[in-house]
Amino acid sequence: MGTSPARALLDILRSEGVDRVFGNPGTTELPFLAALSAAEDPPEYILGIHEGAVVSMADGYARATARPAFVSLHIAAGLANGLIGLLNARRSRTPLVVMAGQQDRRHLQQDPMLSADLITLAHPAVKAAYDIQHAPDLPLALRRAFALSVRPPAGPVLLSVPMDLLAEDTEVDVPPRTPTPSQGPAPGLDRAAHLLAAATRPVIVAGDGVGREGALPALVRVAEACGAPVHHQPMADCLNFPTTHPLYAGMLPPRHDAIRETLTPYDTVLITGAHAFTPHHYTPGPPLPPGLTVVQLDSDPDEIGRNFPADTGLVGALGPSLDLLAGLLGDRVPEHTAKRRVLRASDRHTADREHTESTARAARSTAPLAPWAAAHAVARGLPPDAVVVEEAITVGLLLRCLVRLDRPGSYTHTVGGGLGWGVGAAVGRRLAEPERPVVAVLGDGSALFGLQGLWSAARLSAPVLFVVLGNGAYRTLQDTYTAMGGHGRCPGTDLGPLDFTRAADFFGVDAVRATSADHLHELVALAGELRGPLLVDVPLRG
Template identity: 85%
Template sequence: MGYRPALALLEILRGEGVDRVFGNPGTTELPFLAALSEAADAPEYVPGVHEGAVVSMADGYARGTGRPAFVSLHIAAGLANGLLGLLNARRSRTPLVVTAGQQDRRHLQQDPMLSGDLVGLARPAVKAAYDIQHAHDLPLALRRAFALAVRPPAGPVFLSVPMDLMAEETEVEVPPRTTVPRLGPATGLDRAAELLAAADRPAIVAGDGVGREPALAELILVAEACGAPVHHQPMADFLNFPATHPLYAGMLPPRHDVIRETLARYDTVLIAGAHAFTPHHYSPGPALPPGLTVVQLDSDPDEIGRNFPADAGLVGALAPSLHRLAGLLRDRVPGAAARTKEAGDRHTAERADAEAAARAAYSPAPLAPWAAAHAVAAGLPPDAVVVEEAITVGLLLRRLARLDRPGSYTHAVGGGLGWGIGAAVGRALAEPGRPVVAVLGDGCALFGLQGLWSAARESVPVLFVVMGNGAYRTLQDTYASMGGKGTCPGTELGRLDFTTAAEFFGVAAVRAESADQLRELVAGAGELRAPLLVDVPLRS
């Protein structure tokens, strides 16, 4: 059966399970928009007033649904606005299929308004970029894009589609969808089990692949089978191990020298689904201490031995691989229970100290950062999703939040500010029965404020918590650590009234007057029926 190009696109979206299109409309997308409006069973169009928010919404939606999200951007300028979100998605390995309408080919050589090198713009931020020049190539390229977006390492794929091509009356064939077999368990697990069972001081680094695939339950079995403390990878984007578990040892910091010092207390480490160690600040030397035995497991073969040598490098799907590894380790480590108890006692004491320090900082506003982070952590409903883009307060929140449900924590390691508001909207659309609490720094929120328009339009019950310290605090702290004198130029934002900003976009807002009030507001996130923004003044 033949389809006109725009209808062929819709047919492929249906087959790929796409039920929403995230976009900002423009002239070059009009043929596609017309097809959306005319088809009775077309995906819902979810608009944004800035492409940064559009791509971030798609990112949050893809993470919540576990399947690729579809994005429609407008020509060169719209793609440029969306690049920040694409860079974040590529870093976080979020599967997206992104199209942008190119100018009409019949006058493209005349450099018409809005035209540009779309593929050249997109290529550094995506896994692959396709320039579609023939209608019959569009269906095949789309099928390829959806398959490539989810293939390890997952990420965004881009297609440039000329306006006149999409409007052609030519009929094209839609190739059937091919079901790709799932990756199975890794080979070499016997060797990995031998190394872990022989270890006197084993540890695990839980990478974001564990949360993405997901393989949380299977990693718990492995950790308990050998009594290994588990560290989150630096600046983890997912919950990769429950923070309530006795073996949870916290997140590794994004510096090689501190990672090396932390891992030096162990003799063997299992690194599961971690993209290198994603350092932020440079420090000399490798991330791993000398003499450490390394077992590395990943679904992406390019990760094995990429940044450090592995004594056993395993390629396979994480969940079945870890499940089999746990079976191979069962009853081979007699001291596992004792190790687990010892680690649990140590970690419980460390968490109690952090809790006590945070509670001691409670006060009326402006709040101490520790108190604000604790109030959020203490108030979270049991099934809440935390979307965190708070930088400095986010580091404190990671230490205090007792999250244990898969998918309950979302972050963007890409570093492109402004992701959090849109991502929270997309996550709420993906899981409508689950409370979503977005914890945002004031600097981050400024970059993504337009996402509040979509939050109001879609009436998503998201609690936006904006931590206002009036500065790019992480930059100031780094500047001071490097010996900088005075205040780093350009880092003072001043006190900002986010209640006014929220109300402009049609979002109700309130200012937190105390840590106790903030905790109560967070606890009520599950009762929301529309978005609410909480402005939290912090001490400078």
């Protein structure tokens, strides 16, 4: 039996597990809002006052719930404002289903206000975009969008829906949900086990697919079975290997020359769930040293051999594949060999960590803090089971060296690089996991791009600790400018002194300025006891 287009939309959202809608409405969303108002058990509408914050909240929510989040944007302007968040989501492979309201079809040819070609506008930032022109197509396209958003590589999918279509007095059929079949283990694991077991100096690169697919425990078993040190992929978006483990060797730098140098001591590498190493700054040459045997495992077939050749390429679900691979390696690598490698790596990594800790402890610890001191205070102050949402750019690189985390989902970043993600993502994360403390570590430049998210944090009383590290500049640009041989002051990169406590007060968020590293440590340690949002302004040395 058929139902109205608007009711069909809500029925599908409910069956797809959508319990919240993230949006900022306009006139083209009024039929949708009317349907929400009339529904008996509608999803909660999470309002953002800027589409950048809306998409970022949905991104954080989807990552934590491991299911697609639903986003409602308003026509061309709203979609344009949300494009940074969609680009981030596509690069970070976050599943989102986005409905953008389009102008009424009855006067669309007259170029009404705010109308545009939404499909062309969205195309670079989404996996797919559907232009819905007929009411019966809406339920089918919605089902397709939810399925496509989670299929490797996951990402955002957009539907352009004219406002008059949702208000049509017509009946449409709602197709039942078809569960997406799970990937099984990759074929060819025996060959992979043979190459890794034959290695004398194996190493592993843990990509973000490991964290996204919940495969971290399985990767630990693989690493221990062959005694291989493990590096995070460059600018990793999530925790893909415990930073407390003796085999953890840190993050690969986002430059091909540095990756090549880091991997040169090894003869065989397992690269799992990593998107082509994602370089930031160009350096000549390939990312892998010559003669290195490469075993590549990914759930996305397009990743195999994408940017470097692999001696064997495997396609399958990471968790089941790594579980089987660990068993095969346990049978082929002598236990004493694996243990010897683990002990050797542990000694080396312990020495590296002690050196990093001593560097941080020696840094200036009174306001304005040295970056190392600020990063160290945050790292040692994190409550048990905390989630770090990091968009701190330069200080974030130091923080990665200092955090000691082992639970999956404990560290979140966006490799998309579009600034302003962190505030909203932290709010979405806390909505999804209310039992875990959330600490957002933000640079001042990043925070300025996403300030509107503080309004949602205050409105929702989201107990998030926002730590804003203020160096008064786009520091990463200044550092890169100097490294490239630039002379004098890099123009257009100075922000000057900023008081984020005043910005927080405007949005209704409590705020305090950290006076020392010990003070910052104490504030971070209390993150689990918050009953609403708190912003900590941390002045850094220039």
